Amino acid sequence: MSPITDAERDLELTERMIAPDGVRIPNPQLDGYVRGIDFPTLRDLHRDMVVLRRIDAEGVALQRQGQLGLWAPCNGQEAAQIGTARALDPQDFVFPSYRETGLMYVRGAQPGDYVRMWRGEEGAAYDPAALRIAPLQIIIGAQTLHAVGYALGIRHEGADEVAVTYFGDGATSQGDVNEAMVFASSFRAPVVFVCQNNHWAISEPVGLQSPFPLAGRAPGFGIPSLRVDGNDVLACLAAMRWALEHARSGKGPAYLEAVTYRMGPHTTADDPKRYRDDAELEKWRRLDPIARLEAHLRAAGELPQDHLDAVQAQADETARDMRAACLGMVTRPALTVFDRVYAEPHSGLERERAEYAAYLSTFEEA
Template sequence: MSLSITRHLDTGAEPNTILQVLTPEGTRHPDPVLDPHLGDVDDEKLRGLYRDMVVLRRIDREGVALQRQGQLGLWAPCEGQEATQIGTGRALAAKDYVFPSYRETGLVYVRGAQPGDYVRMWRGEEGAAFDPAALSMAPLQIIIGAQTLHAVGYAMGIKHERADEVAVTYFGDGATSQGDVNEALIFASAFQLPVVFVCQNNHWAISEPVTVQSRFPLAGRAPGFGIPSLRFDGNDVLASLAAMRWALEHARTGQGPVFLEAVTYRMGPHTTADDPKRYRDADELELWRQRDPLTRVEAYLAAKNALTDEHRAAIQKEADDMARSMREACLSMVTREPLAVFDNVYSAPHPGLEAQRTAFADYLASFEEA
């Protein structure tokens, strides 16, 4: 690659280098780029990150179970990507605003969601998944890559108001092939906006492997837009935390946008409507199971005698309690009548809408007649 990331980052790292501080085996090793941003991470804080990932995995599995039991219309699993979401999410300040895709359950969690917030949208109930103002987080975005434009627009407002905030947007490797993402990068670079682009490279854009999406590391694209980038092990929660802290400092101090590529893996299906066995090799899945983001932290803490049986039991109880509350919130939701979808669309009566209401009512009645 002719244009190196090192032109923008004085790290000595080549574009294909994946920065890491915690190996899959749970061994901690120094990294000159990431270590300066991890000085405050003691055993207690690392246990907190581990707890977050355990709780997130339990939330995710409960979401899959609820969908399989007919309580949710769909669920987008994030198993395998916990370290990226928890690590980068815990680096954010409360004032920073997040623009997610549909898989960022971990960001919903770290921003302080209530149990029902995880399922409301996937159940098809009235209202957004959560209150955007309460979480400083835009609604989950289904249209691939559209949220990057929203983040850039918000960042333009931050710069105009000279506010001490950063807009952060998350998307997958497949989204980098969308025009929206590239347009967002161009605009952010041109106006030097305080926005962080987080690409969760989970290796599969539904059934399309990342090797088809790009022949080179995705982080190597950003310098072409004049945006510094960093490529790191997205299954390493410490690397994820440090990378986001670096990016936020860069953006918050008026140095413009940043692109982060978290190299991770989607362990489950794209959504619960997908069957990954049709396109993914079992050996590849097993290889990534050995790089599990939870087990490496567990091994590291255990080796330091910083994860006792009491810690494990308390963490598991918190995860189970969260899943129980999430299920209870889901099952207690009251679904409004089907025709209510036409209520409050316009402030005044509209003949076209009334015609649609009548047609839909006749359609529903046909099932009763049958």
């Protein structure tokens, strides 16, 4: 097996505020961005991560039971997603990949929104305008170009928004991501690039793609960057506040590398046992983001049992609602696949609709 970076050593090279054992660590660069974050707020972040993990587990179960065509797990990446998402302003617009379930949750996704696309019922899982999240992007890295284009519109209109785009370590090898950073830097676009380095691009370890930290690439484009412990939810929140402040103040793009780990498969179509050993998995299991925050809260006497009980109840209820929404979905008529493809009528699309209708009619005659 190809060598990869040791888990503990890798995370020691990141900005961190809560150590794996739960101890709060002073961080001169980020401490100013968490003023006002009290224990009730930390418990809210804990709740978010627990609920997200339960949503993720339910998605995997639904796929294994034949109710979804696919699911992209985010187990292990809860702090990177929840921490950065909770730093966003409501008007900011997000351009995700296909793994950002936590962003959907923070933005108020409804139970069916998590599964609609993976069940094949809609091209977009949710209303992008309502959640201010672009549709989940399957093409690796393409969303970064969309984010920069949107950010250029923000700058042109003088709007008080920031475009934020999420992608994995594997996407950093794609031309789209690098081209997006060129444009963003050249035109000082108000966009934040968030790389969730979960160490595996399907079966290829990040060490094969880059022997150096991915955050080191951004300064080559003239973009300031931070490499943050992606299993530290407080550090992720603080780093995102720094990046958003930079972009919103007219200084141009910023880049975050959240160093975390994908505990499950790349998607439910993947078998990580074929390329990843159990010892590596166990190392990262000891760095679990939820357990870390629980240790911090417990040491401070701020993790009462009634909070844990309420969080678990909310997580289970969310999963039940998600399952019920999935099983209760009614497939739309086939021709509706052409609806809302364009804002205005399009002759080419109408021709394709007619051709498809003629094709479907042959089954009716039979």
